[in-house]
Amino acid sequence: MPDIDTVIRDARVMTCDPARAGLGMIDHGAIAIANGAIAWVGEAADAPPARRTIELGGRLLTPGLVDCHTHAIFAGDRANEFAMRAAGAGYLEIAAAGGGIAATLMPTRAASDDELIELLEGRLDLVLGHGTTTIEIKSGYDLTVEGELRLLRCVARSAQTRGGPRIVPTLLAHLVPPERTGDRDAFVRELCDQLVPAVAREGLATSVDVYCDEGAFTLAETRAILGAAKQRGLAVRGHVGQFRDLGAADLLAELGALSGDHLEQVTDAGIAAMARAGIVAVMLPGACIQLRLPVPPIDKLRAAGVAMAVASDLNPGSSYCEALPIQLWLAATHYGMTVDEAWLGVTRHAAKALGLAGVGTLTVGAPADLVAWRCEDPATVPYRYGASTSLIDEVYFAGEPAPPR
Numbered sequence: 476m477p478d479i480d481t482v483i484r485d486a487r488v489m490t491c492d493p494a495r496a497g498l499g500m501i502d503h504g505a506i507a508i509a510n511g512a513i514a515w516v517g518e519a520a521d522a523p524p525a526r527r528t529i530e531l532g533g534r535l536l537t538p539g540l541v542d543c544h545t546h547a548i549f550a551g552d553r554a555n556e557f558a559m560r561a562a563g564a565g566y567l568e569i570a571a572a573g574g575g576i577a578a579t580l581m582p583t584r585a586a587s588d589d590e591l592i593e594l595l596e597g598r599l600d601l602v603l604g605h606g607t608t609t610i611e612i613k614s615g616y617d618l619t620v621e622g623e624l625r626l627l628r629c630v631a632r633s634a635q636t637r638g639g640p641r642i643v644p645t646l647l648a649h650l651v652p653p654e655r656t657g658d659r660d661a662f663v664r665e666l667c668d669q670l671v672p673a674v675a676r677e678g679l680a681t682s683v684d685v686y687c688d689e690g691a692f693t694l695a696e697t698r699a700i701l702g703a704a705k706q707r708g709l710a711v712r713g714h715v716g717q718f719r720d721l722g723a724a725d726l727l728a729e730l731g732a733l734s735g736d737h738l739e740q741v742t743d744a745g746i747a748a749m750a751r752a753g754i755v756a757v758m759l760p761g762a763c764i765q766l767r768l769p770v771p772p773i774d775k776l777r778a779a780g781v782a783m784a785v786a787s788d789l790n791p792g793s794s795y796c797e798a799l800p801i802q803l804w805l806a807a808t809h810y811g812m813t814v815d816e817a818w819l820g821v822t823r824h825a826a827k828a829l830g831l832a833g834v835g836t837l838t839v840g841a842p843a844d845l846v847a848w849r850c851e852d853p854a855t856v857p858y859r860y861g862a863s864t865s866l867i868d869e870v871y872f873a874g875e876p877a878p879p880r
């Protein structure tokens with residue numbers, strides 16, 4: 476065993492270790508940290524000596540939360556749409572009135588790099604304060620080749636200069652911008668022949684996501700874009716059946732995707748295909764509820780053995796939420812997921828959706844990204860959904876307390 480820097484002991488350790496049942500709880504547990512990674516996990520009585528020992532007094536220690544689906548880089552807000560929706564307007568109606576994704580394009584395109592990074596980092600401060608230590612960030616609010624590259628370069632700049640959260644960038648084909656609806660075939664070709672290769676060349680993202688739905692990309696366009704991504708060695712995932720099922724779940728299974736996200740509308744055959752291909756179903760309850768959509772078929776996903784993740788969908792239109800514990804609560808209430816399912820959804824299964832081995836667990840070799848809570852029961856976190864920041868005693872990033880912001 477390497478020299479141990481820190482031991483955290485007398486903790487209820489939620490390992491989320493796939494080799495253990497459920498959440499992999501160790502009631503009188505400890506973990507040892509060396510060089511920013513977990514070097515040992517076990518019973519507190521067996522803990523190795525360390526330079527620094529932290530006693531948790533029987534309270535809960537979990538992996539840092541993993542938010543595997545966000546659109547966190549954008550400018551402007553759409554509070555007006557929130558008010559319209561509250562007064563009864565629908566998503567497609569708001570889009571027809573010039574709202575929706577298109578309403579975020581203009582302020583995002585107009586913002587400087589520094590402005591975009593400052594806005595992003597303000598959100599990341601909140602994200603970390605709510606216990607999220609790994610976050611996926613999609614591009615998708617410029618929708619030109621150069622503009623999408625710029626957004627991903629801003630994300631990369633932020634990732635290089637900050638001490639957490641860990642950032643996983645994704646190129647998102649979000650929709651055809653209003654100025655290109657007359658030549659959408661040419662736009663899709665630009666994505667396939669210019670944008671995807673440039674992203675792969677510069678290493679700006681690890682995966683490509685396509686919004687395959689009514690009003691976004693068709694199944695054939697999705698196949699073309701994700702095919703180009705696979706050709707360049709990038710992982711693929713998709714927004715699937717938020718409004719209408721276009722058959723994307725089957726396509727993602729065929730392509731060996733990491734995840735299918737949303738899934739308010741998905742066929743039994745699509746679920747079976749996802750199960751066979753080992754694709755994670757990413758649940759986005761905040762957006763679902765805000766848009767007043769039907770709940771995805773949780774019982775069928777569970778019965779088919781599909782791993783379910785839970786994410787914030789942080790975006791200015793349907794879910795402006797940096798707090799993953801609130802999604803944990805919505806998953807366990809509105810979505811009918813068990814507390815264990817919801818917790819695995821923001822830890823191990825979310826990391827799987829990002830293709831990150833070990834992250835989202837407290838197992839040997841995993842990064843020492845942790846949350847020490849001021850409660851003992853994992854159910855307390857979603858149960859007291861309004862108090863997550865005061866329930867958090869400390870967030871550790873790579874074995875060190877994350878600096879307060």
Ligand SMILES: [Zn+2]
Binds near residue numbers: 545714788
């Ligand atoms: Zn999304």
